[in-house]
Amino acid sequence: MKKTENKTRRTAAQESDYVTNRVLTVFAGGILLLIFATYLKNGLSYASSFTTALGVAQGSIWTGLVLALAGLVLTGRQLAKGTYKSTTLFNGNGLLMLGLLLSLCGYLMVDFGPQQALRALYVIIPVWAILYLIYSVYPREFFTIATAMTLQAAFLWLVAKSAVSNSFSSTTGVFLALGLVVCAALEGLYLATRSNQGRLKWGKVSITVFNHDTKHALVATVAVVGAVLLLAAFFLGGSVGYYAMYAVAAVLFLMAVYYTARMM
Known part of the structure; x- marks a missing residue:
């Protein structure tokens, strides 16, 4: 009886730790992406830093696409083999989400202008983070x-x-x-x-x-x-x-x- 209770408590503690770590990781990632978007906006707004910021933005588009593709392939292979675990803190889905957001950030900055892009990202990134948490926990x-x-x-x-x-x-x-x-x-x-x-x-x-x-x-x-x-x-x-x-x-x-x- 005691072994069963201890196992139940251990499982509950592990689930609680997972939720806490997932929340901290996702929101920390969202904050870092917003900081990166702010850097791009400021860099693209001034002639002295425009060329560098444009290169970083274009680079983030391709880097994001590579990360998203890697995450998609990893998740697909795990699903096909039956080894996918949604409760893993770092997995293919997380890589896919990060890659898509990073690529979107660079794309919006380059094609829609830094000011409008930053306003949109201030909405998109938090909403995306919340939906990913819902996917992971709920x-x-x-x-x-x-x-x-x-x-x-x-x-x-x-x-x-x-x-x-x-x-x-x-x-x-x-x-x-x-x-x-x-x-x-x-x-x-x-x-x-x-x-x-x-x-x-x-x-x-x-x-x-x-x-x-x-x-x-x-x-x-x-x-x-x-x-x-x-x-x-x-x-x-x-x-x-x-x-x-x-x-x-x-x-x-x-x-x-x-x-x-x-x-x-």
Whole structure:
């Protein structure tokens, strides 16, 4: 009896240490990326440092792509062999995420201007870090739903912003279509994985997208409500898109509280 209790306590302590280390690692990485983005912004803003900063930015694009490819290959091989462990602090997924963010950072700085790029990265990097933590720690159904809702909120903002912009008004319909694709993809993923207990399978590779007991009503509600909000933002215009975005963010926060309490 005592051996079982000790083993349970040891497992709980290991899980707690893993969560703590993952949180510290991800947010430390996010802070370092923001510092790097700030350096690029400052370097590209002055003629004396422009050439050096441009070279660093272009180098970060290719370095990030190499890291992302290495992470993708490593994760794919581990999944194929059945040796992948999501609870490992440093794994292929972490390398993939780091590479994509590093490459995105350089790309935005070079192609969209340092000021606009830094503003975007101040949002993208923290959101990406939070989603990665959700992927690592929370039930997989919450990660999938949270990712879909984050994309819905982003497209709601883009629809609202582009509708009143002289430069991007022609892209409003494109943003609406992409947002509706996200909603349809969420529902499609559930239907495609329902018979495999929430898993997508390609040969030997199996990826968990939902929990085996995920309710269809939850997924369908997120997809349908998201689609309705996007259509309302497109046809009603004004501030509807912004209010809808805040509503999605608020619901997502409440869901995070619910899943956190359920895990305790």
